[in-house]
Amino acid sequence: MIDDWPVSLELVLGVALAFSAFSSASEAAYLSLDRIAINRLERSRDLLSRGTHFLRKRLSSLIITLLLLNMFANIVATVVSVRLLDQFLAQEPFYLAAVFDIKRYVLVGEILFLVLFSLVLIIFCEFFPKWLAVYYAMAYSRAVALVLLPIYTVLMPITLPVAWMIRWVISRIQFPLAPEVPRLASSAPAVPVHYTNKTPARTASTLSPGKITQPKNTSKNLLAKGITTIAPKGEVKSSQQRASLDDEYFFRIPFDREQFLNYAHLSSHAGVLKKVELGLLKNFVQYKNMEVRQFMIPRDRIKGIDLSKKRSIESLKKTIRHFPFKYIPFYRVQKDSIEGVLSQEKCALSMHGLDFKTHQELRRNLEKPITILTTKNILAALDDIRNSASEVALVSDEYGGIEGIVTYDDIIYRFFGRVPGTEHNNDQKTLIKSVGKGFFRVPGTTPLSDINEHFAINMSSETVETLGGYLLEHFKRIPKRYETFNDLYFEYTVQECTQKGISVVILKRVSS
Template identity: 25%
Template sequence: MIVIFIFLTFTAFLSLSETAFFSLSRFTLNTYKYSKDVKKRLVFNLLSRPRELLVTLLMLNILSNILVQNTFSNIFKNYSWSFKVGIPLILVLLFGEIFPKSFAILHGKTIAYRTSYIVSFFYHILAPFRIIITFVTNYISRFMFFFLKKEKQISSEELKHIVETSNQTGVLNVDEAQIISGYLDLFDSNVKEKMTVKGDILFYDINKDINDLIDIFVEQKYFRIPVCDGHLDKILGIISLNSFFLNQEKIKSSKEIKNFLKKPLFIPETTNSLNALIKMKKRGESIALVVDEYGCIAGLVSQEDLKEIVLGNIEDIKEVKELYTRPKEDVIIADARLELSDFEDIFNVKLTSISQQITLGGWIIEQLEKIPQSGEKLEKEGFLFYILESDPKKIKKIYIRKLL
């Protein structure tokens, strides 16, 4: 009976170890990988070859179960067959499998840590037998299951479920869960789902008056605009707000805009949203033109559109009722009503005003000693002030760039 107890205990130990090792999460193993604790690194090393570890434990477990059965049968050889088979089966099932594995699920880290040396010992001792068995099983598996696709270790849906559960249990807050879920959505969506369709794209026709382009920049508050020859399928390039206003003196007519156009980035409509965002960032583009399978313009997508997938709905800059917009760190387009103190806060500067002007428009009038017309410039206090829009009574819109 003592021998049966020893074999049964060994069976329980193997079941305990198997469940404990394979219940450890990938995150736990990553922390073990760089741990200073020798046992934790040993656990990681054993699980870095999961198939070999599993074969080792299964070999020992099967051997131990056979020994329990044979020993019990020899001791009680005069009893009925059902007794000699049934009792060992129940003992192994309860004390060698169910109880140990149930306990290991609850205390996986501790058990794996404490049994690591013993498991490692058997792992190396049984290496010759394991190599033979693994070779045979791999060959048979390839022959029998060659038509089965290799499954992903974890799917996007499973990750989203983990995030949702983490949010519900308080591990992640709402914002963190939304950002992680949104990032996963980038893998599952393409640019066609987020693009502005062709009919809704705002573009500038080079055959029209140059003032139409200025109106788009000023009124619509766009920073980059597609320039076309008649229609979108004849795209010439992209004109940026900076490029246009800094070179406006050289642009006497709409035809001269061609010299300042940037080659557009074209992206197929089936492109994964994440890949599109990476490509746009790498090229330094904030917008890209989406083309269909025939190479025709299907729509336009911006970095903002793709970031909405991650961050949720970002309030479009066209709808923000602020007194200025900031396309670059050193550039703003401001309403003349912007208070001088706010402007100073934006650029961390101090402007001198003799008559204590409150608004930026009033300060510019003070410096010029007149109400400027559209197109006039002022270089003062390390800034270029370009009047975008004005009337005989007041300044309305100003382009401002900090000079180096």
């Protein structure tokens, strides 16, 4: 019957083995999808994600479908392989007869062949495909979703009754319950706790000893919005006492966000607040109740370096040197497993003074960022980042999956706007910052005279006065990041530059 098939047996064997490996890998991949992956599939709207989520929700029926497909493929592969063995034995009678007696040992030979074939089947159609599928669970599940959907639909009349039967059998089995862990007895008696929804009424008498009146010097629009001030009882003898009382009463009044902003605008018009201070207050009121998710860089926009890819250390240095962002995340395979972050400043040092020669040395230089939830208040997150060793924080969802990253600079920028560069500081001596043994971070606008005074050297130029101009005079062009230049005093490394000039330079003292 097998010999009457219109296709060759070798082709049938190859297809059967391919289906066996396909079903085994699909089973492992869909079982390996954790809650983080399922949550992402549920939020995605593309066709592959929707198909993968549809199959993952019907996991029991899908596993039965894959097991039936795997069993059928293995049976076909075994039968066809035995038939191919019989054909081989029949075509080589003289060669085999010289080795052993065919009639006596043909059964033993087929048994040994089946054992070896089973080992090959287990290794190449079970272990290896499942290992790959577990390692790349999300990518493989999405890739095979459109293939599994029609197979699942065709076999549904078989898989659904089988799944129902399995559930019925399991429901009839009485599993022994785990023994209850005894609780430690407490010596303190239980105190009943009573909850009530009643809250005391807030009246004007509870707010202040004075009465609430409308201010006389406000416009009708502000009066219509209910802005009030408090006139204390009795005479206030000094302006200082009056100010202290006003402050005390002001902070006792329960006003909302709109009234707070109105007070701020009134103070600005009266000259109490400057325009910059008013802008800071408005930013604070706008952002103080926001969550980290509204400040973070989303996961799909994170650019980093995958440490699982085999590359030479020189290739890795070149990638770091031309990385376009201030912070470089390093992850392994997926962005959920970020091992650390390297800043531009450390990149400049690593290229020269802390020159790493192995991947282990690179990992030791990585900063370990903290992890915060997407729903955390932005002010609390700012405090956490400020108290941590890194200026970068990983933002995770409630299941532990990485949703994005947020930096200290991003939060400060939203609250205060673009922070002026240190080149606007009048005290240029404080700009020369030590960042390592023999390394200094200096803005490009630092005068050469300040560098000479700080290091007790005699660096001079007839045409320029700043460090950036001194380097431009040497390069004759706008240099690229991490370009270097040596003179008698330092090794200069350009850390930051724009189309207009050099922003930040790393100086390394040259030993005399």
